Amino acid sequence: MAYNKDFRDLTSFVVGDGSKIRFWEDEWCGVGKLCELYLRLYKLSDAEITIGECYERRENQLIWSQQFRRPLLDREVEECILLLEKLEGIKPAFQQREKLWWKEGKNSKFTVKPCYMALSSSISASSHIKGTWENPVPPRVEALAWLVAMDSVLTVDHLKSRGFSMANRCCLCEGQEEDATHLFICCKFSSFLWKVFTSMFGASDFHPTLITEIFSTWPRLSGSKKVNLLWRCILFAIYWNIWKEMNRRIFEDKAFNMDKIVAAVGRSVVDWLLILPEFSQAEREDFVIRLGEFLDF
Ligand SMILES: [Zn+2]
Helix, strand or coil, X not given: CCCXXXXXXXXXXXXXXXXXXXXXXXXXXXXXXXXHHCHHHHHCCCCCCEHHHHEEXXXXXXXXXXXXXXXXXXXXXXXXXXXXXXXXXXCCCCCCCCEEEECCCHHHCCCHHHHHHHHHHHHHCCHHHXXXXXXXXXXXXXXXXXXXXXXXXXXXXXXXXXXXXXXXXXXXXXXXXXXXXXXXXXXXXXXXHHHHHHHHCCCCCCCCCCHHHHHHHCCCCCCCHHHHHHHHHHHXXXXXXXXXXXXXXXXXXXXXXXXXXHHHHHHHHHHHHHCCCCCCHHHHHHHHXXXXXXXXX
């Protein structure tokens, strides 16, 4: 049963034949997760094994059994006895359909709001993705930034780990292996973009090295709130235009030169942020002129 880990933590199970519920990692027997209660045994077991693979029905009896990777030591045998004693007292309804039980909210009734609140709090607690949401950029751009911060973009290294057979070569520089940190930070193509815009905003000391650290280390400038908003928008615009260039090269067999990419980053910022009424026409023009002067167009 492939549930997102955070979502699964908010649920428990009502056992049917046990074919879909994981014995160790799902909460099903009313005393918590067995992987947390019997950690030594869990480490010696198949984490994915289902309840249905852990018992036999003989006549009217239920016989629990477990396969471990090696013979148990004395301490582990004691733990195993405790586990079996615990299982003896459990009478699952094996004839019924298995059900997912919602632990949050009133009367265990599922509603969207408590689910959203619970998942949001677990997401915002992770500092490396803090700040990826609620920005003045389109949701699809925030979604990309979130995936980048989670190191979950489908770069070549991830595709290879999923079994795709292909050469690992960066689609931008075609010289180094491609992973998210290389693609979005270290590639000579991307590092030029960072250099241009950090220099433009007087933050050229900022040298990110890990993709998972960008949001937590992105500097705050000494300027006004509007300047900082603009500065934050730059981060998203760089990610977005690297991503677009990558797709352009892979799917359209076309490529922008570096000046065009820099201009595209600037245009994204104008389209997403500077077009808002908080920014005047003069501020929009000033940004475009500064960008042009900086690049010596
Ligand atoms: Zn590269």
